[in-house]
Amino acid sequence: MRRDLGIDLGTANTLVYVRGKGIVINEPSVVAINADTGEVLKVGMEAKMMLGKTPASIIALRPLRDGVIADYDVALSMLKYFIGKTKPAMSFLKPRVVIGVPIGITDVERRAILEAGLEAGASRVFLIEEPMASAIGIDLDVEEPNGNMIVDIGGGTTEVAVISLGSIVVWDSIRIAGDEMDEAIVQYVRETYRIAIGERTGEKIKIDIGNVFQNQEYDALETVVTGIDLSTGLPRRTILKGAEIREALMIPIAAIIDSIKSTLERTPPELATDIVERGIVATGGGSLLRGIDKLIERETGIKVVRAEDPMSCVAKGAGKVLDKVEILKKLQQVD
Numbered sequence: 397m398r399r400d401l402g403i404d405l406g407t408a409n410t411l412v413y414v415r416g417k418g419i420v421i422n423e424p425s426v427v428a429i430n431a432d433t434g435e436v437l438k439v440g441m442e443a444k445m446m447l448g449k450t451p452a453s454i455i456a457l458r459p460l461r462d463g464v465i466a467d468y469d470v471a472l473s474m475l476k477y478f479i480g481k482t483k484p485a486m487s488f489l490k491p492r493v494v495i496g497v498p499i500g501i502t503d504v505e506r507r508a509i510l511e512a513g514l515e516a517g518a519s520r521v522f523l524i525e526e527p528m529a530s531a532i533g534i535d536l537d538v539e540e541p542n543g544n545m546i547v548d549i550g551g552g553t554t555e556v557a558v559i560s561l562g563s564i565v566v567w568d569s570i571r572i573a574g575d576e577m578d579e580a581i582v583q584y585v586r587e588t589y590r591i592a593i594g595e596r597t598g599e600k601i602k603i604d605i606g607n608v609f610q611n612q613e614y615d616a617l618e619t620v621v622t623g624i625d626l627s628t629g630l631p632r633r634t635i636l637k638g639a640e641i642r643e644a645l646m647i648p649i650a651a652i653i654d655s656i657k658s659t660l661e662r663t664p665p666e667l668a669t670d671i672v673e674r675g676i677v678a679t680g681g682g683s684l685l686r687g688i689d690k691l692i693e694r695e696t697g698i699k700v701v702r703a704e705d706p707m708s709c710v711a712k713g714a715g716k717v718l719d720k721v722e723i724l725k726k727l728q729q730v731d
C-alpha cells in the first residue's frame with residue numbers, strides 16, 4: 397500500500413501522520429548544523445537539547461521560526477529527514493504528502509513549501525490551511541453550512557479562522573504566540589530580578605507556572621529559576637510566583653485576544669450565531685496555557701472548547717484529508 401503522509405511543519409514542532417497508522421513522528425522543528433560546513437548534525441529532539449548550549453562550531457536553529465520557511469536549505473533537510481524516517485525498508489513508491497501551512501503566508505512562501513516537499517521525496521504535495529486541517533483533525537464536519545471558529549496558538553503564529561462550507565470565511569494571523577510568551581518571561585526576569593535566562597528556560601517557566609486568569613490556585617503556583625546575575629556575572633536563584641508570570645504574559649496575550657475579537661467582528665451574523673452555539677475551538681500548544689480558555693470566554697462572552705490533544709490536530713487533519721477527495725481536489729498542489 398502507498399504510504400501517504402500528513403505533515404504539520406510547525407514553527408515549534410513537526411508531526412507526521414501516516415495514513416492508516418496515525419502519528420509516527422512528533423519532534424521539535426530544530427536542526428543542528430556544523431557552522432563551517434553547513435552539514436546537518438542532528439534533527440528534532442536531539443537538536444533542541446542543543447539550543448543555547450552549542451559551542452561556536454555548531455548552530456542549532458529553528459528553520460520555521462516565524463511560521464514560514466526562514467532558512468530553505470535547513471527546512472528541506474529537516475523535511476527530508478522526517479519523511480525518510482517514515483519510509484518502510486522495501487518501499488519504492490513515493491508518498492503523497494499533505495502539508496499544513498499558516499493562512500497568512502505569501503504565494504512565494506507556499507511555492508517554497510511545495511517545492512521542498514517534492515525535493516524531499518513526495519510524488520505529489522498538497523497544501524492545507526492549518527485551521528482547516530485542525531477542524532478536520534477533530535472531526536468537525538467542515539463541509540456543512542455551519543460556522544466554526546478555530547483559534548490555533550502555536551509557537552510562532554496564532555491563527556484565528558471561521559470555517560463554513562469547506563472554506564475559510566474570515567481569518568486573522570499574527571506572529572505572536574508561544575515564542576513571544578517565552579520572550580516576555582525572559583524579559584520580565586531580566587528587568588525585575590536582574591537575572592539573565594535563556595528562551596528554553598522562559599518556556600519551561602511558562603509551562604510550569606504560566607497562567608492568564610486570576611484565581612487562588614494559579615496565584616499559589618511557584619517555581620525556582622536559576623540564571624546569571626547581571627551585575628556579578630555569577631549564577632543566582634530566585635523564586636517566581638504564578639501571579640507575576642500572569643503579569644508578564646499580559647502583552648502577548650492581549651494581542652491574541654484582540655485577534656480573536658477582530659475576527660469575530662468581521663464574521664457574518666449567521667455564522668457568528670453558530671459560533672456562539674458551538675463555542676470557539678482552541679488548539680495548538682498555546683491552548684494548554686492555564687486559564688486561556690476562561691480568559692477568551694470572559695473577553696468574548698463565548699464558550700471555549702479546548703481540542704483534545706491540541707498539538708496533534710493539524711497533522712491528524714492533514715492525514716485524514718487524503719481520504720476526503722472533495723476537499724483534496726480543491727487544495728493547491730504540485731507533482
Ligand code: ADP
Pocket residue numbers: 405406407408409410549550551552553573574575599602603606679680681682683684685686706707
Ligand atoms: P507550532 O504549530 O508552531 O509548531 P505547537 O502547536 O506545537 O506550535 O505549540 C508549541 C507552543 O506551545 C510552544 O510555544 C510551547 O511552549 C507551547 N506549549 C506547549 N505546552 C504548553 C503548556 N502546557 N502551556 C503553555 N504553552 C505550552
Ligand code: MG
Pocket residue numbers: 404406407526548550551680710
Ligand atoms: Mg501549529
